[in-house]
Amino acid sequence: MHIPDYYEFCCRVNIVTDHHALEKIPELLLSMGAKNPMVLTDKGVQAAGLIDIVIGAIDNKLSIKTIEDQVPPDSDLKIVNRLACVYHEKGCDAIIAVGGGSVLDTAKGINILVSEQAQDLMQFTGAGVLKQKLKPLIAVPTTAGTGSEVTSVAVIADHEKNLKMLFTSPFLLPDTAIIDPRMTLTLPPHITAATAMDAMAHAVEAYVMLSKNPLSDAHAIEAIKLICHHLVRVIKQPSDKKGRLALATAATMAGIAFSNSTVGMVHALGHSMGSVCHLPHGNCMAILLPYGLEYNLHKVEDEIAELLLPLAGEEIYACTPQKNRALKAIACIRELNQILNKATGGTHPICFKNIKDKQGNFLVTKKMLPEIARTAMGDGTIFYNPEDLDYEDCLMTIQAAWEGIPLDRSKIKQG
Amino acid sequence: MNTGNFTFLCRTKTGFGMNALEHLPFDLSCMGSQKPLVLLDNNAQLKGCAKPLIRAFKESGMTLGLCPPIDGGTDPNIDLKTLKNFYGIYIDKGFDSIIALGTGKVADMAKALNIAVTLGPDTLKATGEKTQITQPLTPFIYIPTGMGTGMETDKIARLNGKTFNSPFLAPDLAIIDPEILIQDTSDTIINAGLTCLATCCEAHVLSDNPPARAYCATGIGLIIKNFLPLVQSILTPEVTPDKKTTKRYQTNLAQASVITGIILANCKGLLSIQLGRHLAKDSTATPGQAMTILLPAVLDLITANKSDLGNLILPLSGLDEFSSVPISQRPALAIQKIRSLLNKLYQICLGTIPRTLSDTGVDRESIDALVQSLSSDPPPPGTDIKTINLKQAKTILTHALDGQPLNQAYLN
């Protein structure tokens, strides 16, 4: 058990996990003194028919004032401002956010504006600016990956000024997270695989990064166990409701783990991969995770070795000598990627050079790698990485991940 | 490896470790507070616990109010005159947050004061279970000076027989700083440590609740690594480790105590806890001791899925032992681990603590009377405590008598 000299832990979200969790929304909102919610979502969630399920579960017990499905894939300041006006006009008193990261970010942004009775979000950027509880916000995640239903951050992009506003405050945590398997039941296998590997990356990074602590560790371990036990079964049997609930729970657990520890270089590289080549986040995570571990191996070998137990089970753990456990754990993640690749008919990628769009064009070319490495150097998560990274280190890592060959560990600078 | 339907809520943010107090002014300002009022007990006062707190507020620009210390003695009741006095001070001087410095009664007093200053003093006069608290109260910070009862971070406020129950009653922030911890007596540590062990073990085995399991595993790990060494260092001063190590044990055990409250708030109807508390009323055993004496029988009797019981080996003994023991042997080993801990404690305490129910003076003939007394002692209103199944209770008590296993067949 690793106990740092100092750590903080906070997750104020009421986590409600149930095969019929949606039906509990009315009671939960009423107990917070609200009954006129705005339902916030995006076009994809709406088209998948998930909103109908949510509305059906609420069943006239609340008076839903409006359903807004205009949230773009990347949160946008203009939309936040407009929806805050709608919130006031329609007389809403709470938000039910149904969707992934962007819907949650947008909901948090709207909630700041309407709770603080403000016009300009800019004045609330940064850490610790919000001083009191915001209006009720219920999060209904639909991806089982991002964990944003339990994070105290929101990122909202001002596309006109071309900047990203970052908000951090415990008051941004939703009041309640509703984990209901019906919300992820229809996710196609390759997206299920990608989002679960995002959750896996959250848990694994939370466990090995500098901010790890006993509570985040315990949450991470539970998450990894759940993912390893259920992911492949759910891919093969998508209607497995128990498995879906377990994966969604794992994503939330991993969210709690990383928001109280942190993510590191896998996310630094993954974020820049996403922004330069527009790859799905989960795919980047699946490919990069083994590389991030390899890069840090000399600093956190014991921690990675401990991960072998939840990743591979007790038999393999017990029968692997201590000095091989870390490498074996990394190999297990690669193997999981291979299995997922097979199970999804080759759509789950295992290296960057093979990823193609629908027209058959390569999404990541070798020429893009330097720009990706440069962008990664400006990602804040890099600071929590056990080993330092400069531009060359980033480039070396993504080059290996592009080719799909293990990292040449003799080239890692060890100071 | 399934998750059932569950809910989990812990409103308390925790800060553990070195210089934790230094973060308090910043955290207060994040809650919109500028002027906290400190409640403490005479023990904390005597040991100078206020000093590090005052030091942490240097250069913060925040003024601190220090109430006269309350009597932390064994009487669980709160003096209403003192409460009224504090209420007056809080309102008159314009305070905007409450700090409880100390354990047990100070936290109870702070919770009651919080209800009074946020919702009005009349709220305290109403019967507890009828009072619905649905909104956040005034910022409330809990700074333990030792291991406490484990109930400080629970969502329940006790006021002279009345109970108020709301997630908003739990502290907003719990700060554990080695600088402010004082040396508890070995009795306090033993009672608190065993309470934590029983709570975390039973909740870990019984709940389908992954967040609760994560807290439990952490709590058990902290107890296993720090509890016996700390007790030993107090009782056998000739082998006492250096000051730094002792402080580390204390800090880690105080963390475990905070975790206990969080578990109690989320896992309802833990049998060993309820039975243990009841048993301790007319016994030589303290509640914590009684809980741990009953724990093996409770776990053995009520775990439907024995692999959940076997999984307890992981937090109790670590990765290597867990992974090398065959699945079929794990449940028995888990129970043996708990018993061994109690036996070891018996040895360290030179036989002054009980290992079994009969060590506490209970004999076979008195068990029926004990079970009867359970039915005449209904759980207090407003709590989530379930009524105990008397037949179950009898089996547990019978088997805890000599601490013998319930049955030999763990393979089902």
Added chain:
Amino acid sequence: METFIEIKPGRKPFQRIYLGIMLWFVGKAIQAAARVDNEVKKEFKGMPANYTFSLGAFPNGPYMIVGKDDKEKVRYLGSNISKHHVDLEITLKSMKNLFVLFTFRESTPIANSRDRMIVNGDLPQACAAVRILDIVQVYLLPKPLAKLAIKRYPRWSLKRHTVDRLMVLIRTITGI
């Protein structure tokens, strides 16, 4: 029975003076390194015009502010935060935290990972600022101390370790 007392916040004059000197030194050294060291130059080049950043303690400092002027020249802008618009604030949650940092008992990455630091401003610039601080620490501190302060001690050329370091030190003290 004892009575209620109100305690006004005290001061820590020694820590304030010590930190004032250290921050002044670091500020001046950043200015100097921006003239001498290519990597620091490059990091500043990547920042927008007139960009300023500060390092200090919540809630009342001390602080140091560094920024680029109209002519892209990097300057140490003193310790008075109310006089300047600051784009990026790196703040330790208390003066003691800053003191622990500047007495090398906790490195920047460790203080950061222990939730002792808050960063308000754009992340790419924050990353650049931390890298600049790292390089300056390598210049200013003897190797054993610098190793405590940063994550990975860099492998620099002999010139950078000797000639450049001397130049940074001279410029820091003389302020040129």
